[in-house]
Amino acid sequence: MSNEADLELPRSIRRGPKITIACECGEKRYLSYGERWACEKCGRTWNTRRIPLEEYAELRRTQLRYRRVPVVIAAVSLVCVVAFIVIGKALGGLLIVAFAATSWSMFGHPFYKRRYREQLAKVPTWKIEPE
Numbered sequence: 001m002s003n004e005a006d007l008e009l010p011r012s013i014r015r016g017p018k019i020t021i022a023c024e025c026g027e028k029r030y031l032s033y034g035e036r037w038a039c040e041k042c043g044r045t046w047n048t049r050r051i052p053l054e055e056y057a058e059l060r061r062t063q064l065r066y067r068r069v070p071v072v073i074a075a076v077s078l079v080c081v082v083a084f085i086v087i088g089k090a091l092g093g094l095l096i097v098a099f100a101a102t103s104w105s106m107f108g109h110p111f112y113k114r115r116y117r118e119q120l121a122k123v124p125t126w127k128i129e130p131e
C-alpha cells in the first residue's frame with residue numbers, strides 16, 4: 001500500500017464509516033475507505049478504492065449530518081446558560097437546559113437514534129472485484 005495514495009483522500013473520507021468487505025471465501029473485514037486487504041484464507045486482494053468515491057462521500061455526509069445534531073443542541077444549551085448568567089438569572093437558565101436535556105433524552109434521542117440507524121442501514125452495497 002502506498003502512503004502517498006492515502007494522502008490524496010480527504011481526511012473526512014478516511015475517517016468515514018467502516019466498509020464491510022465480505023470475501024468470496026467467507027472471510028470478513030471492516031476497512032476504512034482507501035484501505036486494501038489481502039484475505040488471509042484465499043489470498044484475494046480487495047481494494048476499497050474500487051468503490052466510487054462520490055457514493056462513499058455521500059454516505060459520509062449522511063453520517064456527519066446526524067452527528068452534528070447533538071453538537072448543535074449542546075452548543076445552544078450552553079449559549080442559553082451563558083445568556084441567563086449574563087442577565088443574572090443563572091438558575092432559570094439551568095432549569096431550562098435541564099428541562100431540554102431531559103426531553104431530548106426521553107423523546108428526541110430514541111427517535112433520533114432510530115432515524116440514524118435507518119439511514120445507515122440504507123448503506124449501499126457495492127460489488128467490487130478482487131484485484
Ligand SMILES: [Zn+2]
Nearest residue numbers: 023025039042
Ligand atoms: Zn478470502
